[in-house]
Structures are given as structure tokens and as C-alpha cells.
Amino acid sequence: MEGRNDETPDRETLSLTKLLPCRESQIKLLTTLFGKRGDMTVPALFVYGHTATGKSAVINSVLKTHKLPHVLVNCVECYSSGFLYEAVLCALYTCQGSQKSDAPVRCDNMNDFVRLFRQTCVNLDLLNETVYIVLDKAERLREMDANILPAFLRLQELVDGNVCMIMLSEIVWEKFQCGTGFQEPYVVHFPDYNKDELLRILMRSAPAEFSEDLYQMYLSLVLSVFHIVCRNLSELQHLAAINFKKYIEPIKNGEATESDNRKLWKNFEPHLKKALQTVYLREVSSTQWERMLEESDMGKMITQQGLSSRTHVELPYYSKYLLIAAYLASYNPARSDKKFFSKHSDKKKKPKVVRKQERTNNHVLGPKPFPLDRLMAVFYAIVEGKVAPTANIFMQITSLVSVHLLAQVAGNDQIDVPKYKCLVSFDFIKSVARTVNFDVVRYLYDFV
Template structure:
């Protein structure tokens, strides 16, 4: 359909309401036509989310006063004609409802590709409804069309491509947010032009830094811009910067465009008032040292216990100075994988108690019950049994069930430098 066949007022109104979608509107108008011109049995509108497929279709249908529906009896006339159990029954129902209608009718199936039981057979059957009923056209709205979707002659497609950076900024510039000036007396056309300048520059910066990789459409892009707008223009509103000093204003707020806090609500929706809670067990004093000892017993070789935990060896702290060239080469040749990557190793209970006594900075209180502390760690699944023997037997083996970050946090809470006792 040429522009002469489409009313000029309608084309202008649609283009103003939906910028950057003039080609899609013209193709839609050519396929829908008028009641005197034929339409294809099926039409496919496809594109990613927030590209205007459903909104533009509904607005256009209402503007040209076309007969369309998303249900069988809605806007067609007649009451409840009963339920259709399959596509064949649906075709019979539609034929009966549309038998006395002289106008063309359009059946809109939005997001039909997201149905649970959707298959190529179902889509093909729905597409042939337009061939069975001459005045009916089925319009499919899909995210991504599949090849040979309707298993028949390929229906006409209208692609709603994702908005580019320039198109997204143009759409957002239709509704520019005001700068809350504190000392402005009268809002003039010059103020509006200056706000538009800052708004477009700001939208471009947000797109390049955040929205291009996180926002999936114009709606999310707008949400990010609205979230960051007021903090960004606050120095302008207070008179500290001018509207043409955008580079200086960007340098002042450059950290704002590096953080992800402004897009978390868009990418990961969080309920109002919810706060992130880090779950750390509030362990007793001796249990923390026991857990550190269990980690050292699981990740340190038993043959190096004398090196790390001898009392007369300055607690066996690792030497910070470099060794000989031969020892360095020999270590690199014999050990290629870090022990922390090999997982925790099993250890007997006697070794755990010995390491615990070595790393404890003072004598243990007589009222402390080590067995109860071990039972507490076991109930919290921070210690797990690694052998099939009974817990009370001497040969029972255990292993730690906590990661390095958690253990380091526990060690720092009791001012224990566990890094000096971990074998490399």
C-alpha cells in the first residue's frame, strides 16, 4: 500500500505516537487493507520484547476501525457459542459466528509461541483457519519465528527490529524529564531546549555504559534513565554547573556509570524493603578455632604439621623470604595443582585436636568441652564424617565442609592469621 492509500492524518498520528516504526506501519496497512481489498490468510509479526508489536497492532486496528479480536465471540456479535476442544472445533465455531458477517475479521494470537503445548502441527492448523474461512485473517505475534512455522506457503512477515541507540534516544526524548531548578521563576523555551540537550547527552551516556548490555528494550532503558536522572542533574539544579558543562558533570558522576546498583532493580527485581543478608554462623569462641584447625587438617599435608605447628618454631609461620633456586624448581615440578583445588582431605580426630591446641593463643579453659564444640560443628554441617565407622571409634575420620572465604572470615573474627599456616 502506498502513502496515498493510507490516510495522511493516520500516518502522521501513528508516526508521532510510535517513532521509528513508519516502515512497519506501512506494511501492516498494506496487509490489513480495507473491507473491499483482500488480505492474506495469515500474517506474522515478530520481534524481541518491547519493540511495539502488540501496541502498534492494536492502535492501528482501532484507528482504522477494523474488526479484530483476541477471542472467538468478542467484538463479533452473539453470545457464548461454547468451548472448542481442538482446532477443528474452533474452525467450526468461527465459521458459525462469522457466517453472517460481511466485513473482514482478524484473529490476533499474541505470544502464541510461548504456549506450553505449542507445536508445528498446532501452528499450521491455526494458520489454515484463514484458508477455511475467506473473511478471516489470523495474525501471529511471535518473538522469534521458526522456519516453515505454518507448514504451508510462507505468510507475509513484518519484522520489528530492536531499537538502535539513536532510535531509543529519540523515543525517550518525546517525554523529557524536567531539571528541578531551585531559582527559576518562569519556564521558557530556552530552558526546554537546554534540558533536551542535557537529556539526550545523558541518555547516550547511559546507553553506552549500562543499558546497552543490561536493558533488553526501551522500557528497561527508560527505567534506568529515570533512576539516575535526578542524582545526575542535582548540581545543575543547585546552580553549581551549567547545562553546557556536560563533560565536567560527567567527570563528577563517572562512578555512577560504573556501578551496577542502578540496574539491579531492572535485571533482578527485588521486593520493597528487602535487604541482602549474608548468612554467617555466630559460632562460639573455641568452635571458631576448631573450624580453622579442621580446615588446616583438611588442606595441609600431615607431614608438614611439625613445620607449621611446632611451638618452638615461631608457630611454624611461612617464611616470607625467598628460598634457593633449586628448591623453587623442585617445588614447581612436584606440585602443579593448588591443594585448595583438590578438595578437602579426611583427617583423624586426634590430628584435629593437636592442631587446635597448637593454634590456640592461650591455654584452654577447663570449662570448655571440645567434644560438644565438635558436635555443634557437625550439626551445622561445617564438619562431616568421611568414614563409615562409628563416630566414637578412634579410627573415625572427618573433613571440613566450608570454603576458604568463610574460613578466612571466621579466622579474622578471632584475630587468627590463618594465611600463615596454609600450605601452598
């Protein structure tokens, strides 16, 4: 396999490192692996890392900057193997600027895909060049036909040409391996950005009308609060953008200068605590948030208009009980479940050894993870009427995770028991409980 000359980095690589900071090592590695246009490269490349770690941005930028023929397909949009094959073939028609074929490409199996892919490469004069197929959200391949993943990993061998299969995923490669026929891909890891790297990236959006020192101080305050609970770059960029106006409010009013860090922090701290409750929830848009900042009673508006309307309208009936059960499982110790939910518990035999004032407040410590079986036990104990454990109930748990009301903290494979954690605030769960006439405070360990 040929590679680029490592003695002098080309201008394209240097521009990429400036465009995508904190990913210099990954850009250099990918540039070396891809080589020049037409060079043979690795048959398969597996790129993994958490959300918003720059995987797609780096891969696409490297391919576009060096003008390498490539195809980008999101596996979420292809819910069947046939649609996936056809999406790759249709995108291949246009990767070189060619007009898409008028007749729709029909491909039902892997044999047809290999034949049509080779034929398309001949028609587009791509036999002497490496074609890169990028599959985003590649974990969806595990849910398709069993032969898709092994065949894609050996596609260079099957089509007898220069093809590189690039799979982007948020989970590790070990969870893809099953059965036989696998050819190990070259694995590239995109680690999470550390605090200094996040600060460096966020500083690129510094407003021109204020000094960089002021904006850096502002970002340091935001990261000191949110970095513990949120490492997602996209979320942090959103939070930094919508909250900066509140931070500089005393400066615009003439009550403080840029160097009055203590006065700026004192004005900003209560607002930051309210913003912390809305991480991942997106209860209000950026425009609505900015409009609320101009109101004197902003906190009350967010609670009443943002939280209440969201819980009244959007959650199905059983999802509300599932969310309440998740909140109780997150903030109640497991030993208290028998006391709260067992019909035959003997409450007289167990005197209170620890007084309420001496207990550790679980709401201060934050939510604790809990297993799926405990969630279902609490759910069946509090829900009205008899509910069968159908697939519909478990699908609603998945939906709560997808909208970031719950977080799955373990159990991605077939061995570990799934574990979850509730992400909503106390005010949020009280408004949910009111819609189903459930007294959630009565079942919380911190309030009895």
C-alpha cells in the same frame, strides 16, 4: 488483494508514525497489507522481533486506528488448546461492541472451533469484513496439539471467509516449521532499535522544566554505559526515569549549571556504576530507589537491603547452588575446572607459569557463556549431598533464566547445546554463597 492508495497517506497513518517513531516502514507495510475494511488480505502474518521492539504496539495501533475488527489473545494465558479456542471465540463476541454471550462457549477441538467461528461471524454480520486474530507469544503454539499451527495458518481457507491470522513471536519462523501441512505466512521483522533510534524515543519523555540539550546529554551518557549490556527499550526507559534526579542534583544544589557537563558527569558516574549492577534484576522499585537517593549512604543500603534480602528469601536451596555454579562457569576458564573440582587432580605437577599480577582479570572482561553440561558438572561438584539429575533441577535453571539471573545465549532448538551466561554481580553471588556456607572466593580463578 486490494490495498490502500499509496499516492497520499491518510491522516491515520501519519498519526501512527508520530505516535510510534522509528517504525514508519513497518506501519506503512501493515497498512498496505491490511487495506480498507472488508478488503481481502494475506491468510497469515508472522511478526517477530526481540522484546520491546514495538510488535504488539504497532499491530494493535494499526488495527484500532483503522477500526478493523480484531481479536487479541495472549497464548501464555491459554495453557491448553481448548482454552485458546474459547478465548478467541469469547473475544470475537465483544470485538464489535456486542454483549458477551451468557452461555459459556465450549470448544474442545479444531473442528468445533472452525464451525463455531464461522457461525459467530454470521451472527455478528462479519462475513463481508476481514477479521484479524492476533496471537501474542505465538511460540507457545509449538507446545500444543500438532494440528493447531497448520490449521491456524490455513484458517482463511477452512472457514471460507475473510480471516487473517497474525502471530507475534520473539523467535524466528524457521523454528516453528515441523512436519507437513504448513502454509508459509507473510513474515515481518521488527529489528532492534539502534542507538540513535533509542535516543529519539527516549527524548519523548524529556521533562519540561529542563532544556532538551541537557536531557539529550543525560540520555547519551546513559546509553553509552547501558547500550552495551541492554538493548531493551522498556529497561532503558526505566533506568532513564529513576536516575535523572541524581544527574541534576548539582544543578538543584547550585553547584553547577546545565552547561557544566564534566561536573555533572563526575557526580553521576559512581551512581551509574551501581545502577549497572541492577539491570534486569529489579531489586528495588522506582519509589524505593528515589527514596534511597535522598540518603547519604545509598550504596550501602542497596547492597544490604536490596541484594541480601533478595538472596536470603527468594531463592530455593538448589537454585542457590545452581547460581553459584553458573557464576563459577562464567568467570573461570574451562581449563581450571579440573584444578578446582576434580578430586584426583595432581596439583603438584603444574607449576604456576603466569603470576597473578600478569593474568587477565576475568571479572573485568565480564561473564563468558558456558554449555549446560559444564554447568551441571560444576553444580554436582559443589553441592552438598547426592542430587539426582531430575526434571526439578532443570526447571530451576529455567526459573533462574526467567528472573534474569541467568541468560540463555544459545541452544533454542533441538540441535544446539544450550548455553548460558551468569548476570549477577560479585557482591550478589557472595551474599548467596554465605546463605549456604560456601566459600565462593576459594573457587574463583581470579583470586587464587
